[in-house]
Amino acid sequence: MNYQTAGRFMDVYFGRFLTNGGCGYVLKPRYLRSDNIDMIATPPSSVATGRLSISTNLYASNTPQILHIKIISALHLPRPEQAELKANSIDPYVVVQIFGLPPDSDEVRTKTVYHNSENPQFNEAFEFEIAFPELALVRFVVLDDDSLDYDFIGQYTLPFESIQTGYRHVHLHTMGGELIADAYLFVHIVINSKCLAVKPHRSLSRYHYSLMRRKLRIASFRPVYHKQIDDLFKSAIQPLEAAFEYRHTVEQSLYGLNEMCGLPDISNVKQCVRKIATRLQKANLVGAVAIRNKSNVPIFEYSTTLPELSRQSVVALEQVTNQCQALIDNGTVIHKKLVSVQTEISDLSKDIPSLLQTNGLRGKKIIKAIDNFSCNLALLHGQTDLLEKAKDDATITIRQILEAAETTHLLLSSDE
Structure with a gap:
């Protein structure tokens, strides 16, 4: 890990280690750890000696999930911090990104709410199928649709496993990772097991x-x-x-x-x-x-x-x-x-x-x-x-x- 410039990759990096206090270490999912492999296949040369063992199901402990997110509104959004060619008002919209394995990676956005930074109402729902939840991260990004030079307003990234269901306030952070005072997204989250979805x-x-x-x-x-x-x-x-x-x-x-x-x-x-x-x-x-x-x-x-x-x-x-x-x-x-x-x-x-x-x-x-x-x-x-x-x-x-x-x-x- 050698990222130094603030941005999406650093957001994902810091989000990955939220669950352990940012110590820089996260335990792999059970199906990726060697202690979950009961039998490991040996090279073909060992077949003749009869010492061959078998690889068991590494992914048995994984449970696919379906994530439902409704972006309801936002509160007290600031102007883009580095924007210069911009009036006092902003035109915010929200982007929801899923980072994980290629089948799980996705990105959606809400409509734009014009000239409203205090309490823009979005009321849009999205659904994501997450095949490997323990490897996935969810990133909420608020952008300005009318900025001429710099559109970033705030973001928050967290592991899928850390998401709490129900009505939640998502605290927004700056590009550098600092908390933006009183700036939130108001969302509703439901997570269903795919086997009963x-x-x-x-x-x-x-x-x-x-x-x-x-x-x-x-x-x-x-x-x-x-x-x-x-x-x-x-x-x-x-x-x-x-x-x-x-x-x-x-x-x-x-x-x-x-x-x-x-x-x-x-x-x-x-x-x-x-x-x-x-x-x-x-x-x-x-x-x-x-x-x-x-x-x-x-x-x-x-x-x-x-x-x-x-x-x-x-x-x-x-x-x-x-x-x-x-x-x-x-x-x-x-x-x-x-x-x-x-x-x-x-x-x-x-x-x-x-x-x-x-x-x-x-x-x-x-x-x-x-x-x-x-x-x-x-x-x-x-x-x-x-x-x-x-x-x-x-x-x-x-x-x-x-x-x-x-x-x-x-x-x-x-x-x-």
């Missing part, structure tokens, strides 16, 4: 085609040319496909709930429960819907004479609960099966070179078989971790329904 609506044929492709990729195991090992991988196909179906059903039920409540795709279940409660209050039907907490699972009780829209919204919420609970219950059984398969495969991996040589594989064929084994193992680890994360998200969703029901007085006490 709500997807935009697509045509039916395109949707089914995409769904089929996703399902095929889940269990696309390559041949290892050893019957026992190939059979073990094949035994994981049905559990993996079942896990995909449960995750997909939860995903669709969440989309349907947002649609019924008339809320944006990024809305969470708490917002949906509040929307349903508001509709009931406006229609003087507060007691027509009740939710009981039975062993931390919402049980719905509602009148069949509810207005159609309210009834459909409650049914959609009940559907989300049922699908999340199904994912939790069945996902636990599926996870045990997948872990059992992984254990058997891991036991065999210790003797994989000799097993393949006994099967008559030599030279490039044995190297190809070992590469296929590594890919299969990585796929199996990744899908198993994804199922576990989806179960955790489903548990959180059910808890949020109960919490929102309590705050909106839809939750019945145990003695009612």
Whole structure:
């Protein structure tokens, strides 16, 4: 690191080390550390000696995320500090940049608000898919659209992992990294796990085609040319496909709930429960819907004479609960099966070179078989971790329904 001139690269550099007090050291993500590599592939020359070991899935601990940022407004923006050919007013706009691996890198900007430095209103939302969150940084930059010589107003850069969700004030800094007094961006941030993220609506044929492709990729195991090992991988196909179906059903039920409540795709279940409660209050039907907490699972009780829209919204919420609970219950059984398969495969991996040589594989064929084994193992680890994360998200969703029901007085006490 030898940057000396203030600017974007220094902003990213300082942002990277925000989490550790600026000491100049950040621990690598788990999947990039050597202590996460159980087995490392050795050179082809070692195949003949039978000392070959296998590289496992380095990225199993990584969870892709979807970042939703709404730039609401700014407060007390100064003039560009080095601008000379400029009037007293400014025309600010905001740029949001994602720095990380090439698939994650992105940049968007808001509209320009003319002649307003005190409280410009932007009210624009953006969405970013972050494949490797631990390596990504987010940079907020405020620029002047009418500056003739120098347009920089302020910026703030921080690691993705340090972002706090909800309504937040982003403190702006100068190009040199000094805090600008009383200058802020006002933003709203939501972060969703990609495994439960709500997807935009697509045509039916395109949707089914995409769904089929996703399902095929889940269990696309390559041949290892050893019957026992190939059979073990094949035994994981049905559990993996079942896990995909449960995750997909939860995903669709969440989309349907947002649609019924008339809320944006990024809305969470708490917002949906509040929307349903508001509709009931406006229609003087507060007691027509009740939710009981039975062993931390919402049980719905509602009148069949509810207005159609309210009834459909409650049914959609009940559907989300049922699908999340199904994912939790069945996902636990599926996870045990997948872990059992992984254990058997891991036991065999210790003797994989000799097993393949006994099967008559030599030279490039044995190297190809070992590469296929590594890919299969990585796929199996990744899908198993994804199922576990989806179960955790489903548990959180059910808890949020109960919490929102309590705050909106839809939750019945145990003695009612």
